[in-house]
Amino acid sequence: MALPPILVVTTGGTIDKQYFDALSEYQIAESVIGRLLKIARVTHPFRVIELMRKDSLELTDADRALIAATIADAPETHVVITHGTDTMTQTARALGHLTGKTIVLAGALAPARFSESDASFNLGMAFACCQSAPPGVWITMNGSVFNGLTARKDRAAGTFVES
Amino acid sequence: MALPPILVVTTGGTIDKQYFDALSEYQIAESVIGRLLKIARVTHPFRVIELMRKDSLELTDADRALIAATIADAPETHVVITHGTDTMTQTARALGHLTGKTIVLAGALAPARFSESDASFNLGMAFACCQSAPPGVWITMNGSVFNGLTARKDRAAGTFVES
Amino acid sequence: MALPPILVVTTGGTIDKQYFDALSEYQIAESVIGRLLKIARVTHPFRVIELMRKDSLELTDADRALIAATIADAPETHVVITHGTDTMTQTARALGHLTGKTIVLAGALAPARFSESDASFNLGMAFACCQSAPPGVWITMNGSVFNGLTARKDRAAGTFVES
Amino acid sequence: MALPPILVVTTGGTIDKQYFDALSEYQIAESVIGRLLKIARVTHPFRVIELMRKDSLELTDADRALIAATIADAPETHVVITHGTDTMTQTARALGHLTGKTIVLAGALAPARFSESDASFNLGMAFACCQSAPPGVWITMNGSVFNGLTARKDRAAGTFVES
Numbered sequence: 171m172a173l174p175p176i177l178v179v180t181t182g183g184t185i186d187k188q189y190f191d192a193l194s195e196y197q198i199a200e201s202v203i204g205r206l207l208k209i210a211r212v213t214h215p216f217r218v219i220e221l222m223r224k225d226s227l228e229l230t231d232a233d234r235a236l237i238a239a240t241i242a243d244a245p246e247t248h249v250v251i252t253h254g255t256d257t258m259t260q261t262a263r264a265l266g267h268l269t270g271k272t273i274v275l276a277g278a279l280a281p282a283r284f285s286e287s288d289a290s291f292n293l294g295m296a297f298a299c300c301q302s303a304p305p306g307v308w309i310t311m312n313g314s315v316f317n318g319l320t321a322r323k324d325r326a327a328g329t330f331v332e333s
Numbered sequence: 334m335a336l337p338p339i340l341v342v343t344t345g346g347t348i349d350k351q352y353f354d355a356l357s358e359y360q361i362a363e364s365v366i367g368r369l370l371k372i373a374r375v376t377h378p379f380r381v382i383e384l385m386r387k388d389s390l391e392l393t394d395a396d397r398a399l400i401a402a403t404i405a406d407a408p409e410t411h412v413v414i415t416h417g418t419d420t421m422t423q424t425a426r427a428l429g430h431l432t433g434k435t436i437v438l439a440g441a442l443a444p445a446r447f448s449e450s451d452a453s454f455n456l457g458m459a460f461a462c463c464q465s466a467p468p469g470v471w472i473t474m475n476g477s478v479f480n481g482l483t484a485r486k487d488r489a490a491g492t493f494v495e496s
Numbered sequence: 497m498a499l500p501p502i503l504v505v506t507t508g509g510t511i512d513k514q515y516f517d518a519l520s521e522y523q524i525a526e527s528v529i530g531r532l533l534k535i536a537r538v539t540h541p542f543r544v545i546e547l548m549r550k551d552s553l554e555l556t557d558a559d560r561a562l563i564a565a566t567i568a569d570a571p572e573t574h575v576v577i578t579h580g581t582d583t584m585t586q587t588a589r590a591l592g593h594l595t596g597k598t599i600v601l602a603g604a605l606a607p608a609r610f611s612e613s614d615a616s617f618n619l620g621m622a623f624a625c626c627q628s629a630p631p632g633v634w635i636t637m638n639g640s641v642f643n644g645l646t647a648r649k650d651r652a653a654g655t656f657v658e659s
Numbered sequence: 660m661a662l663p664p665i666l667v668v669t670t671g672g673t674i675d676k677q678y679f680d681a682l683s684e685y686q687i688a689e690s691v692i693g694r695l696l697k698i699a700r701v702t703h704p705f706r707v708i709e710l711m712r713k714d715s716l717e718l719t720d721a722d723r724a725l726i727a728a729t730i731a732d733a734p735e736t737h738v739v740i741t742h743g744t745d746t747m748t749q750t751a752r753a754l755g756h757l758t759g760k761t762i763v764l765a766g767a768l769a770p771a772r773f774s775e776s777d778a779s780f781n782l783g784m785a786f787a788c789c790q791s792a793p794p795g796v797w798i799t800m801n802g803s804v805f806n807g808l809t810a811r812k813d814r815a816a817g818t819f820v821e822s
Contacts, residue, residue: 173477173495176476206454207476209449209450209451209454210451210454210455210476211442211443211451211475211476211491211492212454212475212476213475213476213477213492214475214476214477216476279374280374285448286372287372288372288373288374290453290454290457291369291372291373291375291453291454291456291457291460292373292457293454293457294453294454294455294456294457294458294461294473295457295458295460295461296461297454297458297461297476298457298458298459298460298461298462298465298473298478299461299462299464299465301462301477301478302461302462302465302466302471302478303465308465310457310461312374312375312376312377313339313370313373313374313375313376313377313379313460314336314376314377314464315461315464315465328374329374329376332336
């Protein structure tokens with residue numbers, strides 16, 4: 171049985187933050203997703219589109235429309251989106267009209283370049299969820315698979331919760 | 334909506350291998366699973382049973398019966414098993430008679446204590462799969478969710494494949 | 497022969513930067529130096545004074561006077577200082593009047609919490625240099641032992657150089 | 660002032676151990692030293708000779724003669740040797756006749772490929788020691804600079820000590 175190909179759309183967020191000494195600051199850099207998938211020894215068919223490099227607080231309605239159009243136009247029915255956590259649920263809602271696709275959003279609370287990060291675990295969750303869950307929009311954070319249309323981030327606690 | 338609690342059963346395998354200088358050899362050590370879940374900032378309810386510490390080539394029929402009984406007796410219906418990869422599919426078959434539970438086996442091709450390991454990604458896949466997939470036995474390795482009753486390990490390639 | 501005890505003075509800098517998701521920003525956090533020394537299996541006698549937590553661009557003349565006084569008053573004659581790189585050479589010059597002590601400044605161009613950081617290597621250099629070099633002020637960065645009174649940072653290149 | 664070039668001779672040992680899943684065992688693999696030096700952002704001039712890949716318990720008198728000859732014939736007067744820890748002091752003694760060179764042996768008690776290893780710290784110590792110490796043979800392990808002709812490994816404790 172052929173394995174269903176997965177589309178990975180990167181949009182930025184903490185997961186891709188890098189430190190730039192010359193600037194003494196952190197910025198979103200070239201995505202580490204490809205490297206994480208290599209370390210995870212992923213042989214499952216996938217392709218990555220680096221769509222944007224933004225803090226999720228800076229994402230606009232136009233950005234969300236572009237994310238939705240990219241997914242709608244893609245041949246893949248299994249989709250993973252890496253995304254900043256602050257407005258992840260807002261983007262999830264903006265994808266609720268897409269039908270026939272299993273879409274999973276995931277990000278990280280610590281940059282993937284840290285030695286202790288939730289990035290690989292969350293990305294692994296997203297890969298499994300988009301293969302196992304029925305069509306719809308899902309969020310995989312803090313060890314849980316959340317309904318993307320109803321979950322919310324508890325910013326003070328730094329975790330996602332069921333609403 | 335309450336999140337379904339997950340039972341994590343550790344059995345050993347490469348994922349938990351540690352290096353012991355005094356012996357100049359590697360052995361399966363105290364499980365790192367709890368630490369991986371902490372780094373992944375998992376707030377989802379779970380409990381861990383360290384059932385055994387074995388290379389999967391050393392697992393006996395009695396060991397597999399113990400794994401099956403542990404799962405059958407547990408109140409949780411969502412189960413993750415960490416396991417060596419060499420006989421993972423054999424254990425999956427030995428759990429095929431359990432009904433009403435979503436059971437996911439995962440391991441690692443490189444020890445979790447390595448800086449570049451597939452352990453966190455695979456464990457994340459297992460956490461998501463046991464929440465998203467229908468009851469049955471699944472294997473999450475190499476980025477794919479495999480049917481545990483039909484997948485096999487291609488030992489030469491070091492990957493799992495659909496049969 | 498008794499090993500000479502080493503005093504480690506932490507002042508902040510990139511080496512100790514941590515990411516705080518709730519703030520979406522990086523700040524200097526509790527020092528990781530103790531943890532780095534544990535991972536390095538250091539059994540050499542040492543003690544750590546967490547003196548301040550500052551970006552080195554924010555260090556004042558009063559801060560540098562406090563660093564100098566702390567070292568002058570300490571019984572140890574072998575001293576390691578962790579420090580931000582931007583004004584490391586300025587602090588080195590401010591310690592030039594101390595005699596009879598081997599003082600080594602080191603920092604990192606990437607935070608120690610990153611999986612790929614120069615922190616451990618540089619700290620190791622400092623530990624060795626303060627044991628091997630004659631009394632004076634030294635800087636250990638980019639694989640070199642520099643004279644602290646004459647080295648400078650080439651900010652554009654992100655490296656230290658002999659002047 | 661020109662920085663003195665450093666010769667790095669790799670001989671194997673735990674520091675370079677890699678895990679091979681297909682064999683379910685650890686072996687000494689392609690040296691990670693070059694990668695460690697890149698992560699450490701070393702701009703100091705150096706060259707690496709991968710001389711052998713052996714557990715130090717397997718090193719013969721002929722191997723030690725080859726190490727000595729390689730160093731004697733090299734133009735560099737600053738030398739770092741990566742080496743298994745079990746017979747590190749024996750090799751140090753076999754280099755005691757070389758004059759006019761500062762030679763430092765270092766290894767690791769945990770493989771460099773582990774996320775928590777003493778490899779980078781020890782390699783950093785060796786780089787600094789070969790620049791700061793007078794000609795002779797030195798060992799940099801456990802945070803200390805040891806005289807290579809008198810130090811010994813306390814195998815039970817897993818540490819090096821002054822004799």
